[in-house]
Amino acid sequence: MDPNRSALPFREFSHRISLVFMLTLAAALLLLGRAETYVFDENERLRAENARLLAWKEEALKLQGKVARFEALLNVQVDPSIEYASGRVVSDSGGPFVETVLVNVGAEQGARSGQAVVDTDGLVGRLVSTGPKASRVLLLTDLNSRVPVVIEPAHYKAVLAGDNTDWPKLEYLAAQSAISPGDRVVTSGDGGLIPPGLPVGLVIQTSSGDLRVQTFSDRGRLDFVRVLQYEFPSRVKRQDPPDVLKGPAEGAQSGAAPATAQAAARE
Numbered sequence: 001m002d003p004n005r006s007a008l009p010f011r012e013f014s015h016r017i018s019l020v021f022m023l024t025l026a027a028a029l030l031l032l033g034r035a036e037t038y039v040f041d042e043n044e045r046l047r048a049e050n051a052r053l054l055a056w057k058e059e060a061l062k063l064q065g066k067v068a069r070f071e072a073l074l075n076v077q078v079d080p081s082i083e084y085a086s087g088r089v090v091s092d093s094g095g096p097f098v099e100t101v102l103v104n105v106g107a108e109q110g111a112r113s114g115q116a117v118v119d120t121d122g123l124v125g126r127l128v129s130t131g132p133k134a135s136r137v138l139l140l141t142d143l144n145s146r147v148p149v150v151i152e153p154a155h156y157k158a159v160l161a162g163d164n165t166d167w168p169k170l171e172y173l174a175a176q177s178a179i180s181p182g183d184r185v186v187t188s189g190d191g192g193l194i195p196p197g198l199p200v201g202l203v204i205q206t207s208s209g210d211l212r213v214q215t216f217s218d219r220g221r222l223d224f225v226r227v228l229q230y231e232f233p234s235r236v237k238r239q240d241p242p243d244v245l246k247g248p249a250e251g252a253q254s255g256a257a258p259a260t261a262q263a264a265a266r267e
Contacts, residue, residue: 082195082228082229082230083110083228083229084226084227084228084229085105085109085110085111085226085227085229086105086224086225086226086227087103087104087105087109087224087225087226087227088103088104088223088224088225089101089102089103089137089222089223089224089225090102090103090104090134097128097136097138097142097143097144098142098143098164099125099138099139099140099141099142099143099145099162099164099219100125100128100136100137100138100139100142101136101137101139101219101222102134102135102136102137103117103134103135103137103225103227104133104134105134105135105225105227106130106131106132106133106134106135107130107131107132107135108132108133109227110227110229111127111130111135111227111229112127112130112229113127113128113129113130114126114127114193115127115193115227115228115229115230116187116193116194116195116198116227116228116230117137117225117226117227117228118198118217118225118226118228119217119222119223119224119225119226120224121199121216121217121218122198122199122200122201122215122216122217123140123147123187123194123198123199123200123215123216123217124137124139124140124217124222124225125137125138125139125140125142125145126138126145126147126193126194127227135227137225139162139219140160140162140168140200140215140217141162141163141164141165141166141167141168141215141219142162142164143162143163143164144162145160145161145162145168146159146160146161146162147159147160147187147194147200148160148187148188148189148190148191148194149170149185149186149187149188149200149213150185150186150187150188150196151170151173151177151179151183151184151185151203152183152184152185152186153183153184154177154178154179154183156173156174156177156179157172157173157174157188157190158170158171158172158173158177159171159172160185160200160213166214167204167206167212167213167214167215168212168213168215169210169212169213170203170211170212170213179203179211180203181202181203181204181205181211182202182203183202183203184199184202184203185199185200185201185202185203185213186198186199186200187200192232193230193232194228194230195228195230199216200213200215200216201213201214201215201216202214202216
């Protein structure tokens with residue numbers, strides 16, 4: 001028996017096994033390549049989706065902070081009958097005053113010079129000039145700022161005067177006024193420009209012994225504000241004078257004329 005013939009089937013079988021193995025390996029490598037491509041594509045998709053979710057998270061956090069600031073802005077109690085326009089402090093581009101800021105509320109939103117501006121803590125200042133879409137706010141600390149106030153609880157009246165420092169002073173305060181550090185200062189409403197009762201600050205005593213006011217509002221934290229469109233209630237219905245101040249009635253005057261003529265005829 002020829003040994004080469006007996007080894008032939010074994011070789012053919014081994015070749016077939018090798019071919020099947022190579023085909024299986026090739027198929028496995030092809031599937032592995034596709035799997036790697038799929039994993040890579042899926043990884044890129046997940047990265048992009050994660051980036052979008054992070055962006056939405058940032059927007060949600062910003063919106064949450066904005067809503068919180070708006071809610072804090074509403075904590076300052078204002079007469080419900082007073083209309084207002086909400087806006088943001090956008091910049092301070094300079095001007096004739098030292099302590100001023102710009103807000104994105106202008107004449108188109110009903111802003112007018114003299115209107116009070118409040119933030120989440122209390123009175124910020126008043127408008128001194130307006131444009132179509134923006135206005136300039138004169139802060140309480142500016143040298144030109146004068147606001148009529150009341151010191152509680154004794155209800156002493158004074159004028160809060162800025163002098164370009166962090167703590168405005170109290171002017172025109174009665175000499176016998178007994179105020180002390182910690183007393184609350186609110187607007188008095190005198191003059192009709194600023195509504196009464198708006199929180200302003202607390203009385204403090206400086207190292208030199210002077211009494212000044214630490215304002216509730218802080219220029220470094222100004223963001224959302226409200227411009228109060230306050231109208232002083234100056235309209236009064238017409239009132240007729242009492243009867244005692246009126247002249248004689250028309251009927252009495254017409255009746256008195258003939259009687260006088262008759263008396264003259266008798267004479």
